[in-house]
Amino acid sequence: MATDEGGCACGRVRYRLRSKPMFVHCCHCRDCQRQTGSAFVLNALIETERVEILS
Structure with a gap:
């Protein structure tokens, strides 16, 4: 499991x-x-329930 x-x-x-x-x-x-x-943008798509707000 990723923990980035x-x-x-x-x-x-x-x-x-x-x-x-x-x-x-x-x-x-x-x-x-x-x-x-900038010359570009990076986007990532992830489900909301897989994101934990720490602060």
């Missing part, structure tokens, strides 16, 4: 994934570039 942890840049929000995401997607379209201010 993460959170926001300021550290106030922390979470743990109880399993691997169903899929991870990388997009390079102009809209995603505009929204992120």
Whole structure:
């Protein structure tokens, strides 16, 4: 079972994934570039009940 942890840049929000995401997607379209201010965006889809909020 996966126990990957993460959170926001300021550290106030922390979470743990109880399993691997169903899929991870990388997009390079102009809209995603505009929204992120980067060359691409990474998205992951996971079921809500598999995410544990730590703080």
